[in-house]
Amino acid sequence: MTLPWMAAKIVLRLVTELRPHAGNARLHSADQLEQIKASMLAFGFTNPLLVDEAGELIAGHGRLEAAAALGITKVPVIVLRHLSAGQKDALRLADNRIAENATWDQALLRDALAGLQEAGEVDLLAIGFSRDEISAILAAAEEAVIDGDALDEQDDADQVAENGGGAAAATDDAEDPADAEPEPPRAAVTRPGDLWLLGEHRLLCGDSTDATAVARLMGDDRAALLFTSPPYGNQRDYTTGGIGDWDALMRGACGHLEAAIAADGQMLVNLGLIHRDAEWQPYWSGWIDWMRTIGWRRFGWYVWDQGPGLPGDWNGRLAPSFEFVFHFNRAARQANKIIPCRWAGHVNSEKGGLRAKDGTVGEWTHAGQGVQETRIPDNVLRITRHKARGIETEHPAVFPVKLPEFLIQTFTDEGNLVFEPFAGSGTTILAGQRTGRPVRAIELASAYVDLAIARFRSLHPDLPITLDGDGREYDAVAAARGVTEVADAA
Numbered sequence: 001m002t003l004p005w006m007a008a009k010i011v012l013r014l015v016t017e018l019r020p021h022a023g024n025a026r027l028h029s030a031d032q033l034e035q036i037k038a039s040m041l042a043f044g045f046t047n048p049l050l051v052d053e054a055g056e057l058i059a060g061h062g063r064l065e066a067a068a069a070l071g072i073t074k075v076p077v078i079v080l081r082h083l084s085a086g087q088k089d090a091l092r093l094a095d096n097r098i099a100e101n102a103t104w105d106q107a108l109l110r111d112a113l114a115g116l117q118e119a120g121e122v123d124l125l126a127i128g129f130s131r132d133e134i135s136a137i138l139a140a141a142e143e144a145v146i147d148g149d150a151l152d153e154q155d156d157a158d159q160v161a162e163n164g165g166g167a168a169a170a171t172d173d174a175e176d177p178a179d180a181e182p183e184p185p186r187a188a189v190t191r192p193g194d195l196w197l198l199g200e201h202r203l204l205c206g207d208s209t210d211a212t213a214v215a216r217l218m219g220d221d222r223a224a225l226l227f228t229s230p231p232y233g234n235q236r237d238y239t240t241g242g243i244g245d246w247d248a249l250m251r252g253a254c255g256h257l258e259a260a261i262a263a264d265g266q267m268l269v270n271l272g273l274i275h276r277d278a279e280w281q282p283y284w285s286g287w288i289d290w291m292r293t294i295g296w297r298r299f300g301w302y303v304w305d306q307g308p309g310l311p312g313d314w315n316g317r318l319a320p321s322f323e324f325v326f327h328f329n330r331a332a333r334q335a336n337k338i339i340p341c342r343w344a345g346h347v348n349s350e351k352g353g354l355r356a357k358d359g360t361v362g363e364w365t366h367a368g369q370g371v372q373e374t375r376i377p378d379n380v381l382r383i384t385r386h387k388a389r390g391i392e393t394e395h396p397a398v399f400p401v402k403l404p405e406f407l408i409q410t411f412t413d414e415g416n417l418v419f420e421p422f423a424g425s426g427t428t429i430l431a432g433q434r435t436g437r438p439v440r441a442i443e444l445a446s447a448y449v450d451l452a453i454a455r456f457r458s459l460h461p462d463l464p465i466t467l468d469g470d471g472r473e474y475d476a477v478a479a480a481r482g483v484t485e486v487a488d489a490a
Contacts, residue, residue, distance in 0.1 A: 008289070009078050010048050010076050010077070010078055011076070011077060011078075011079070011279040012076060012077075013051075013055070013074065013075060013076045013077045014073060014074055015064065015067060015068055015072065015073055015074065015075055015340070016053060017055050017071075018056075018057060018064060018066075018075070018077070019055060019056055019057065020056075020057050020061050021056055021057050021058070021061070021092065022059050023089075024057070024092065024271055025092070025093065026061060026062075026092075026096050028061065028062040028065065031060060031067070032062065033069065034063075035126075035128050035449060036062050036063060036066040037066045037069060037070055038123075038126045039127070039128070040063075040067070040070060040072075041070070041126070041150045041337075041445065042126035043126070044061075045067065045072070045075060045076060047060070047063060048076040048077055048078050048079055049063060049064055049075060049076070049077045049082070050059070050077070050080055050091070051079055052080060052083070052088060053076050053079060053081050053444065058083075058088050058092055058095075059091065059092065059095040059096075063075075064285070065187075066189070066303065067127070068187045069188050069447055070188060070445065070447050071188040071190070071191065071192070071250060071445075071446035071447070072345065084246055087106070089424060105171050106137075109137060110137050110434070112245050113129075113137055114136060114313075114315055114319060117273055117314075117315065118278065118315050119275070120277055120378070120433070124423060128155060130361075133312050134279040134321060135311045135312050140295075142248070142458075156248075161329070163369055164194065165358075167359070168374065173236055174400060175320050176400060176401055177199075177459070178401040178430045178434070178455075178459060179400050179401055180428075184388060187482075187483045188202075188446040188450060188483075188484045189446075189474065189477060189478040189481060190205045190446040190449040190450050190453075191205065191445065191446060191451075191481075192205050193250040193381075194205065194449070194467060194468075195217070195460050195467070195468035195469070196449070196453060196465060196466070196467060196468070196474070197464070197465065197466050197467075197468055198429060198463065198465050198478070199433065199457050199460065199464065200438040200442070201429050201432060201433065201439045201440070201441070201456075201462040202217060202439075202440050202468075203423060203426065203429065203441045203443065203449060203452060203453070204216065204217045204343050204441070204442045204443075205441075205442075205444070205446055205449045206442050207260065207442070207444055208252075208253045208254070208421035208422060208442040208444075209249065209252030209253050209257075212363070213442060214259050214260055214421075214442070216255055217260075217440050217441075217442060218259055218260050218419070218440055219471065221260065221417055221440065222260065222261060222262040222265065222417065223260075223261050223265055223334075223416070223417040223418055223419035223440060224262055224263065224264075224265050224411070224412045224416035224417060224418070225256070225261075225264070225265060225267075225407070225408060225411050225412045225416065225417075225418050225422070225437075226260065226267040226268065226269075226415075226417070226420070227264050227265070227268045227269075227270075227271055227272075227404050227407055227408065227418060227419075227420060227428055228268075228421050228422045228423070228428070229256070229268070229269070229270035229418055229422065230244070230250065230253070230269065230422045231249075231398050231422070232273070233239055238478060240365040241355055245286075246283060247283075247286050247287050247290075250287045251287065251290055252292060253422070254287075254294075254296075254324075254420045255294075256384065257296075258439070260419045260421075263330060263331065263333040263420060264329075264330070265329070265330075265466050266299075266328075266329050266333055266411045267296065267327070267329065268325055268326070268401060268407050268411070269325065269326045269328070269404070270304065270323060270324070270325050271284055271323065271324050271325075271326065272320075272323040272324070273320070273323070275334070278338065283481075284326070285299050287328070289444055290463065295330055296328040296329070297328060297329055297330065298326070298327075299322065299327045299328055299329045299332070300326075300327030301325075301326060301327065301379075302326075302327065302379045302381060303322050303323075303324060303325075303379065303380045303381070303455060304322060304323045304324065304325055304381045304383065304384035304403065305319050305321065305322055305380055305381060305382045305383070306322055306323065306383070306384065307321060307382075307384040307385055308321060309321040313452065316330055316414055318433070319380075321385075324408070333411060333463060335376045335377065335410050335411060336409060336410050336413075337372070337374040337375050337376050338374060338377060338406075338409050338410060339372055339374055339375050339378075340373065340375070341372055341374060342480065348426055361379065361426070375419060376410075377410055381403070381406060381407075382400050383400060383403050384400065385399075385400065399427060400427070401427050401430050401431050401434070402431075403427075403431075404427060404428045404431035404432075405431040405434055405435055406430055408432065408435050410435055412437055414435070414437065415436065415437065416437055417437065417438050417439075417440060418432050418437050418439045418440070419440050419441075420437075420439055420441040421442050422442070422443070423441035423442060423443035423449070423452060424443060424448055424452070425448055425451045425452050425455060426448075426452025426453070426455050426456060428441060428442075428461065429441055429452060429456060430444050430455065430456065433456070433459075433460060453474060468484075
């Protein structure tokens, strides 16, 4: 028996030429659409849509909706011309139901997830499991979660306690409203090249490796600080191929910093560890060496303490709970004293200097002076990790608003500009708004630009968001582009 070989019939069709089936019984929640979009960003469009000769969908409604939301204009399709109307309806149901009838071999699932985690090449959140599900599966030796049933809140709390931590073990553990995400628009409003004005901030949908895009964003302005958390272990589709492409990405983004940063500006880059072949990889070393050749000093190396590690066996390692912040500059800038001193106002005694060889203690240089009110921050940043859900958790680099807020307050003064070359969902913009520092940001993906705008609108509904060049507000642009459902600004 020989069946038709449909892979040979794959063609590219415009999204606008395709239409959903009006009677499609399969529903896709907003959360699942974000998972589909994250998978597309991580792996590409790997599963063609099935359509009939009129362009009506037979299978792939979720993929089509996700593609439209990401601003993809053409998608791969297979045209099924040999099916009757009844067969089309049957395949619509079979395509979904037959897959649901499968179950997991829990031991093999756990081994597969552990192997992916060990390799560090792919963000596990891009494969459809939630963070809680992954933690539970990896933590369980024999009783892994079955068919996607996640731990309840009490089980999760017990797991955290067993792993040596809890809410009391981490600093600043309260939920931050700025770290929540509103529902992003179902279809992309933003298009490549759009420059949005969010109050005093500017957000460009473009490529930070493009000198022309950076020049358009910055104009004659120069930033006192660059803060960013670029993709690293899991590259988005513009950096596919892993570590080698990461180096090229960073060189591209840093190759024209003179158009973005002042001569005495500071550069802070948040990076996390990845593992390959059972070893952690210093993937940043080539880029750092290159930065030195273009005049940027490797000035500081800080640790971001994220609080208690997550449950799991972690393949024999201790639970990860830190990342790095690399500090580059061409000229030093005194860090601001923003940390309150515990002994503020206390007058120092005469003793307290260095001990001599004979055992006597000399006078302290600051004897008789009161302890200062504030001090420079430590080089260990104790800020609890981000707990967001939805599209933000699929982004390759997730961090709480308080991380850039803390560093912006440390290395800039009010009114100074901040440059963010990998804006993601706009976290640095929110930090700039909190601290009174205008942010100039670039993000390649239209979906993330829309999410950044949705987050900003939800927190600052009274501030205008307009498109540079014509002055139209975001909702007016959305309506003109046929997008009727956008995030609520209230």
